[in-house]
Amino acid sequence: MNQLPTRVDAVVVGAGLAGLAAARQIKSHGRSVIVIEAQDGVGGRVRTDKVDGFLLDRGFQVLLTAYPELKTQIDMSALDLQMFSSGALVMRDGKASVVTDPFREPRRAAATIFAPIGSLSDKLRIAALRWRVMHREEGKILDGIDISTVVALRSMGFSTTMIDRFFRPLFGGIQLDPELRTSRRMFEIIFKYLSEGQSALPTNGMSAIPEQMAKHLGAENIFLDTRATNIEPGFVSTVNARIETKAIVVATDQPSVSELLRTTEIASRVAGCVYFSADTPPTHEKFVVLDGTGQGPVLNAAVLTNVAPSYAPPGKHLIVAALPGIITGDLETMSRDQLRTWWGPQVDAWSHIKTYRITHAGPEQLPPFNPKQIVSLGNGMFVCGDHRDTGSIQGALYSGRRCGDAVLAHLS
Ligand SMILES: Cc1cc2nc3c(=O)[nH]c(=O)nc-3n(C[C@H](O)[C@H](O)[C@H](O)COP(=O)(O)OP(=O)(O)OC[C@H]3O[C@@H](n4cnc5c(N)ncnc54)[C@H](O)[C@@H]3O)c2cc1C
Numbered sequence: 001m002n003q004l005p006t007r008v009d010a011v012v013v014g015a016g017l018a019g020l021a022a023a024r025q026i027k028s029h030g031r032s033v034i035v036i037e038a039q040d041g042v043g044g045r046v047r048t049d050k051v052d053g054f055l056l057d058r059g060f061q062v063l064l065t066a067y068p069e070l071k072t073q074i075d076m077s078a079l080d081l082q083m084f085s086s087g088a089l090v091m092r093d094g095k096a097s098v099v100t101d102p103f104r105e106p107r108r109a110a111a112t113i114f115a116p117i118g119s120l121s122d123k124l125r126i127a128a129l130r131w132r133v134m135h136r137e138e139g140k141i142l143d144g145i146d147i148s149t150v151v152a153l154r155s156m157g158f159s160t161t162m163i164d165r166f167f168r169p170l171f172g173g174i175q176l177d178p179e180l181r182t183s184r185r186m187f188e189i190i191f192k193y194l195s196e197g198q199s200a201l202p203t204n205g206m207s208a209i210p211e212q213m214a215k216h217l218g219a220e221n222i223f224l225d226t227r228a229t230n231i232e233p234g235f236v237s238t239v240n241a242r243i244e245t246k247a248i249v250v251a252t253d254q255p256s257v258s259e260l261l262r263t264t265e266i267a268s269r270v271a272g273c274v275y276f277s278a279d280t281p282p283t284h285e286k287f288v289v290l291d292g293t294g295q296g297p298v299l300n301a302a303v304l305t306n307v308a309p310s311y312a313p314p315g316k317h318l319i320v321a322a323l324p325g326i327i328t329g330d331l332e333t334m335s336r337d338q339l340r341t342w343w344g345p346q347v348d349a350w351s352h353i354k355t356y357r358i359t360h361a362g363p364e365q366l367p368p369f370n371p372k373q374i375v376s377l378g379n380g381m382f383v384c385g386d387h388r389d390t391g392s393i394q395g396a397l398y399s400g401r402r403c404g405d406a407v408l409a410h411l412s
Contacts, residue, residue: 002220004238008032010247010407011236013228013260016044017393018385018400019251020213021073025404026247027217031411035217035251036238038227041207042214044253045361046393048205051353053313055205059273059358060173060302060322061393062288063209064190066197068138069397078212079202082308085286086198088170090117091342092292096283099166101130101195117292118162125157133192141188146367149175152184164294173290173300175391176269176324176361183369186390193394199288201308209393231260233379247380247407251400254363254387261377266387271361272297272323274335276350281306281317282343291338297323297331298338319350327357362391371395375403382407 012023015037026033041047049056062084063070070076087100087108097115100108113123133141147155149171153163163180172178174190202208214222230237231248250257258265281303283289289301298321305317312318321335332352340347363386373388384403389395 002223004036004223004226004241004243005032005034006242007244008034009245009411010249011036011243011245012249012251013231013236014044014251014253014256014385015039015042015210015214015222015224016251016253016385017046017210017213017396018388018403019044019249020210020217021069021397021400022249022251022382022384022404022407023221024073024213024217025401026407027221029408031408034221034223034243036223036226036228036236038225040224042222042224043207043210045358046206046210048207049354054275054277054316054318054353055311056275056354057206058356059271059361060300060320061206062199062201063206063393064193064197065200066193067392067394067397069394069401073213073397073401074209075212079208080204081200081202082310083286084199084201084288084302084307087112087287088166089283089285089287089289090115090165090169090292091289092116092165094341094344096342097292098285098287117165118159121157122159122162129156129191130195133188134195136192138189138192141192142185142371146369147184148181148367149177149184149187150180152187153180165292166290168294169290169292169299170288172294173288173322173324176271178296178299178325181366183365183367185367185369185371186365189390190392201304201311203308203310205311228260231381233381245380247382247410249382249384249403249407251384251403253360254385255360257383257385257387261381261383267364268360269362269364269391270325270327271358272326272331273356273358274321274323274331275353275355276319276321276335277312277353278317278319278346278350279315280346282319282339282346289342296338297326297334299324301339318353324361327359331355331357363387365391375399376406376410380410
């Protein structure tokens with residue numbers, strides 16, 4: 001491993017997407033910067049484990065291609081994205097109903113109209129909501145009076161059936177919040193991105209995103225297995241080094257920020273995730289599969305190999321079950337019990353590959369929620385991460401870039 005420098009313009013603590021984005025911005029303007037990362041790899045919450053030829057993202061995640069930061073920060077063609085179908089497969093009473101965006105999948109519009117997820121008025125309201133968010137700038141969506149997602153959906157006139165059978169499994173899954181308590185601003189911005197783009201997986205797993213960013217930064221500037229134990233203006237300490245610097249960027253997850261900067265901790269959302277291998281896929285659809293009861297514990301699932309065959313060795317299929325809000329108990333049995341009600345006894349023949357219990361999957365973003373929080377703390381100290389913007393890949397990338405700009409202004 002490279003020797004840590006004793007002096008550098010900027011030290012970034014944390015090699016998640018936010019830290020990598022900040023470091024790249026600083027480096028691209030000719031400043032010296034290093035990233036120190038406590039774990040044995042880059043990516044933070046966006047990492048992929050390779051297990052017996054399967055690619056297991058650490059928690060079911062997707063990349064929304066409409067995220068604005070991707071245009072400038074990521075070489076999208078190098079990710080070789082594999083696309084989910086637009087819409088969802090809703091499972092209820094052992095039956096599957098296809099719900100698609102009729103503007104993008106007119107072929108399946110009739111199926112959507114008759115899907116038992118809500119009334120025709122509910123479906124027309126979805127079309128109206130889609131039109132509204134697509135014609136609204138992000139800044140306007142992230143402004144104005146804020147309420148929880150569930151209250152917002154009720155005030156828009158959606159029925160309880162529609163909320164429980166569609167919005168709860170879809171957005172409860174995306175926002176890791178089965179109760180839909182998250183800010184309406186977050187809900188609408190995600191709904192906008194879903195309407196404008198597609199959900200995708202990189203061929204080599206979600207970790208291809210941070211790995212690409214790390215490559216641009218240069219391995220010589222990234223120090224893995226190196227935890228920051230103390231920070232003070234002008235100095236970052238690790239177990240066996242003290243680095244002098246003009247700027248410190250704390251780009252850790254929110255609980256670690258509270259520890260390092262001794263600030264108040266925001267509550268975390270937790271998430272469970274179980275991976276199974278099957279010889280035969282339970283469906284050939286490329287949709288995210290939703291729990292149409294809205295009760296969980298598995299709120300959504302997917303046959304990932306239908307979307308990205310590279311996620312499994314030849315002849316095998318990879319199924320993911322996502323349990324937002326649940327990390328205790330026998331997640332494998334809970335998942336099998338529920339998926340059996342969808343797909344029958346074939347579920348018992350599946351092999352369990354791995355279970356993830358993620359204690360900090362994201363920060364709570366309850367109303368009133370204010371994205372774009374300050375990144376400059378004074379005295380050459382900066383902070384970035386998804387907790388400073390929206391709890392998403394977009395939020396982490398954006399937060400890191402604007403924090404990098406703040407560091408550059410401080411250094412100039
Ligand atoms: C299960 C799950 C599903 C998700 N699904 C989606 C999705 O579908 N779409 C989407 O857009 N987003 C999703 N997200 C959210 C997204 O992954 C995060 O918002 C984003 O990755 C956060 O990046 P970050 O850089 O802010 O933080 P992190 O990725 O947490 O990076 C922080 C880094 O700091 C390091 N660190 C901490 N303390 C120290 C220390 N003392 N010294 C050195 N290093 C330290 C950590 O090891 C970590 O690598 C999901 C997250 C999870 C967990």
